[in-house]
Amino acid sequence: MTRLLRRYLPVLDWGRTYDRKAFSNDMIAALIVTIMLIPQSLAYALLAGLPPEAGIYASIAPIMLYALFGTSRALAVGPVAVVSLLTASAIGQVAEQGTAGYAIAALTLAFLSGGFLVLMGVFRLGFLANFLSHPVIAGFITASGILIATSQLKHILGVPAHGHTLPDILVALSTQLHEINWITLAIGVTATAFLFWVRTGLKPTLKRLGAATLVTEIAAKAGPVAAVVGTTVVVWALDLAGHGVKIVGAVPQSLPPLTRPGFSAELLQALLVPAILISIIGFVESVSVAQTLAAKKRQRIDPDQELIGLGAANLGAAFTGGYPVTGGFARSVVNFDAGAETPAAGAFTALGLAIAAVALTPLVYYLPNAALAATIIVAVLSLIDLSILQKTWTYSRADFTAVAATIVLTLTLGVEVGVAAGVILSVLLHLYKTSRPHVAEVGRVPGSEHFRNVLRHDVETDPRVLSLRIDESLYFVNARFLEDLVQSRVTEGCSIAHVVLMFSAVNEVDYSALESLEAVNARLRDMGVGLHLSEVKGPVMDRLKRSHLIDDLNGRIFLSQNDAWTALTDDTRAAAE
Missing domain, CATH: 3.30.750.24 (STAS domain)
Structure with missing residues (x-):
């Protein structure tokens, strides 16, 4: 019985040896990740078409639940760019953005995704993720990064433009160019340039000035916070909202509420396939990051238990006002580099975000959407890797064909088609290669x-x-x-x-x-x-x-x-x- 509990509750394993040193390291890591997550959570909720508080809510209960059920000691769970884009695409098909039905659809999507992941974990089906080849996944993520960055240009320009494919977005933007809000554009461009400098130039500058390593790390991760604070103050001081600058507005000052997904047969049927695709993509991204970070410390993760951990996190999001989540690459690396030793770092991060949800949300009333869009654009550009085309062309024409097809289909027909195409192409690629054995x-x-x-x-x-x-x-x-x-x-x-x-x-x-x-x-x-x-x-x-x-x-x-x-x-x- 004890062995079974330890399998399904890894906290019983690492918790036995938890000490003051681990607590100190986890607290420092949590502080850095919390600073990073506050603007990021707001931005990804915007990307998903949800109110900004949904991003905060999706980063509290899910993190706590993953800390109990997950096996990675560095993985940071929460909203991520690709899953946010998939969420917007899926629920945009069944409800109109800004309505109560849209929010309920997001909860239902998280519920279905969580249930599917838990079932896969219980029946030890983690190996199914191996049917997605790495080149195809790289192609899908690259195309998604391009779509995400392009979709945020409407907030940078201050124009209304909609679309789920690259041609649709570009056409919508081109027809609205005459409505550009130049103040919004100035804010967006300045914030984007500043964040690029923070990512590439701030650390070297601080090191030349003799700053300590920890200080440079915190400063670099706090760049988005500085952009949020700076643009918010400017909009408030100059009353730019009265000049057409779109702002976040009122955000509920509370802990995540208890919510209930929709269980109508029609809604469940409409979201089942998107939930499965989101689960697979999220799991592949999450387990790849977790395995990479675990290997650096000669630790191991259990992919099947990771399914249960991610499933529990998504179920938590479904009942606390969130939307689908997974392990994020950027925040997990930050968590690892900051010295996180156990999943307790994630729990401390959740507590920090809970404090922010209660005490800091009034401060983002004048936060311009353009600043959040800049945060998303800078974050997702690291996902774009067009070199995968050249690499696969040189190494394997079959892999190149699969990658190119995934990128083109995702950009032109949407992310859901791109995900489905990636799965199908991965399987077909395997069958093709093995159909003519050497x-x-x-x-x-x-x-x-x-x-x-x-x-x-x-x-x-x-x-x-x-x-x-x-x-x-x-x-x-x-x-x-x-x-x-x-x-x-x-x-x-x-x-x-x-x-x-x-x-x-x-x-x-x-x-x-x-x-x-x-x-x-x-x-x-x-x-x-x-x-x-x-x-x-x-x-x-x-x-x-x-x-x-x-x-x-x-x-x-x-x-x-x-x-x-x-x-x-x-x-x-x-x-x-």
Whole structure:
């Protein structure tokens, strides 16, 4: 029972050794991340089309719940850019922005996403995320970054413009250029330039002035806060809201309220698929960050328990006025670099945000939307990596095609289509690569027992013995390929008397592949050619013994390829004599 509790409640594990040093380090990390999260949470709520307080609410209960159920000691959970964009796209299809139905749809989306993640974790289905290839994910995130940055230009320009695809957004912006609010534009451009400088130039400047490392770190992460404070003061002092500058306005001064998702069959059906896609994308992003940071401290995470942790966080968001959340890359790295030792750092961050929700929200009344848009633009530009196109073009044209298609579809048809396309392309890419497995004809390296590709090495061969090394498991997708390959090599009138299939890299033979092997065996028998197997792994042999192939095999099974070579070449010499 205790072991089961520790599995589902990792806090019982790390909590036993929690000490004053860990507390001190976690508190410092929490302070830095809280400073970073306040403007970021407001900005991502704006991106999701929700009131700014939704971003704060989505960063309190979810963080607390992840601290209880998550296994990463540095992952910082909350609203992130890509998930916020996916949220806006999904609920924009079922409700109008600014209505009560829109907020309820966001809660429902978080509820469905949380439930799906928990179920995946309980049934240990974390491996399903492996079906999304890294290049495709990189392409989707790059396209999402472009969409996010472009969608925020309307706040920088101070014009009304809507759209969920790049062409729609650009057309909407171009038709509204005559309505640009020049004061808003000045605020947006200044805030963006300042944040770029904070990200790239502030640290070196402070270090040259002799500032301590901790001071430079806090100052760099507090850049968005400085932009928020500065622009808010300017708008308030000069009454720029009266000159058309859009501001955040009144934000409820309270802790997250208890909320209830919508459970109508129509709403659940409309949001189910988007919730699944958001869950998969969020989990892949989160677990990638968590594994990277854990490896740096020689720690480990449990992907299946991470599903439960993220699921609990999303369920918490659903019942406390939030929207879907996941582990964020930027804030997790900040949390790690600031010295966070346990998930308690996240809990302390949640307490800091709760204090901000109660005490600081009146101070953001005059915060201009342009400043929040600048925060989003600077944050998401780090997501854009167009170099993935050049890298995949050089390395693999198939991967390049998948990446390019994902980027184009996401930009032109929307993020939901882009996510679905990414999943489908990842699976199709895997099927394509494995449908034509690498099969090498091998020969013996002179003076050794090693066998290598005849096209790459100077090896010994026997014209009457064909040795084929299969470098892939055999299953229904590629079974016919092997069948056709053997048939094409053993043609009528050739000198081949023996075919050896080298199974050293074969980990699985499914029933379709078994039938193909039986067909190959029958055809070779009719041609008077022996079919032999070598270096068959134990689990594969156990499976083959349950079939008729071993009993009907027109040849022998050898422990090693060298044994097969020695025996069969001796046979061919004897036959020739």
